[in-house]
Amino acid sequence: MTDPKDWKPLELRPEDGRTGAEGVCELLAGSEDFGDLLAREKAVVFRDFEVAEQDIESVMDLLLPNRLEYLHGTSPRTKLGGNLYTSTEYPQHMTIAMHNELSYSHRWPERLFFYCATTPGSGGATPVVDGALWLASLDEEVRDAFAAGIRYTQNLHDGFGLGRSWRQTFETDDRETVESFLTAGEFDWAWNPDGGLRMTSPIRPATVRHPVSGAEVWFNQADHFHPAALGDETARELAQILPPEELPQSVTFADGSPIPDAYVLHIHDRGLETAVDVDWRRGDLMVVDNVAVGHGRRPFAGDRRVLVAMSD
Structure with a gap:
């Protein structure tokens, strides 16, 4: 029996030399239900199919039954059409820490789709981490501290300011x-006199149970909302100048008390250390179970273009 600590994504390759989008579709048609496969494997990579960018729509139609908009997203990206987006557009020298997409919100996608349109010059892997292993890697003191949950706060400007605007965030x-979205999510929110929006989430859990396996997984973005783990020096300096309540985004424990820097850095580092890197070549695809698996990005040099989509 395979040791859970040896987990890595399942890799599927062309059968009988059938490549391209047609090869992926034929493979899917002749195998078990993809939902069952993904629930068991947690992440699946389609390697060496050399799928052309103009043909990925047919593959997405099979792998993502109901593509979603990136509503309430915090990272900068470009919408390409058909609810297909560029991956997070942070500077290429930066590491994007592990996270489950939209885990801070009341609505999150069940599946994420990644497609490599341009092979990275070097680096640029997408690390993926088993959320149960990430949870198990954390010190008991940290797990206990987060047991009651956390609250996220965002300050979204009206078009000019730090971070993302509310128009970008909600498309x-x-x-x-x-307002309908915020009411459904039970946020505390208010429009500011300058047209911006301040919103604080209700208590969000730090862990959730996977709906199929029942496994408890680490499922929050405390380190992404906390200034201690920001990878950008300018952002860190900003966090030293502004009070937490004025930052574009911040996070506290459920009772409003601050989360120690050491806890956040521990979570950040253990996630990256536990992750498995998925390297990219043009035409490769990957689908991940967004509850079971977190993802991130390694730094890269040269070109890199990875597109993403999500579904429930």
Whole structure:
């Protein structure tokens, strides 16, 4: 029996030399239900199929039954159409720490789809981490401290300011649409006199149970919202100048008390240390179970273009 600590994504390769989108579709048609496969393997990589970018729509139709918009997203990316986006557009020298997409919100996708349109010059792997192993890697003191949950706060400007605007975050100019989302998520929120939006989540859990396996997994973005783990020097300096309540985003324990820097750095580092790197070549695909598996990005040099989509 395989040791859970040896977990890595399942890699599928062309059968009988059938490549491209057609090869992926034929492989899927002749195998078990992909939902069952993904629930068991947690992440699946389609390697060496050399799928052309103009053909990925047919593959996504099979792998992502209901593609979603990136609503309430915090990272900068470009929408390409058909609910397909560029991956996070942070500077290439930066590491993007492990996280489950939209785990800070009340709605998150069940599946994430990645497609490599341009092979990285060097580096640029997408690390993936088994959320149960990430949880097990954390010190008991940290796990206990987060047991009651956390709260996230965001300050979203109206078009000019630090971080993302509320229009970018919710992909709309309609305040009523935003208010409906916030009401459904039971946020505390208010429009500011300058047109910006301040919003604080209700208590969010630090861990959740996977709906199929029942495994408890680490499932939050405390380290992404906390200034101690910011990878950008300018952002860290900003966090030293502004009080937490004025930062574009911040996080506390459920009772409002601050989360120690050491806890956040411990979570950040253990996630990256426990992760398995998925290297990219043009035309490769990957689908991950967004509850079971966290993901990130390693630094890279040269070109790199990875596209992402998500579904429930």
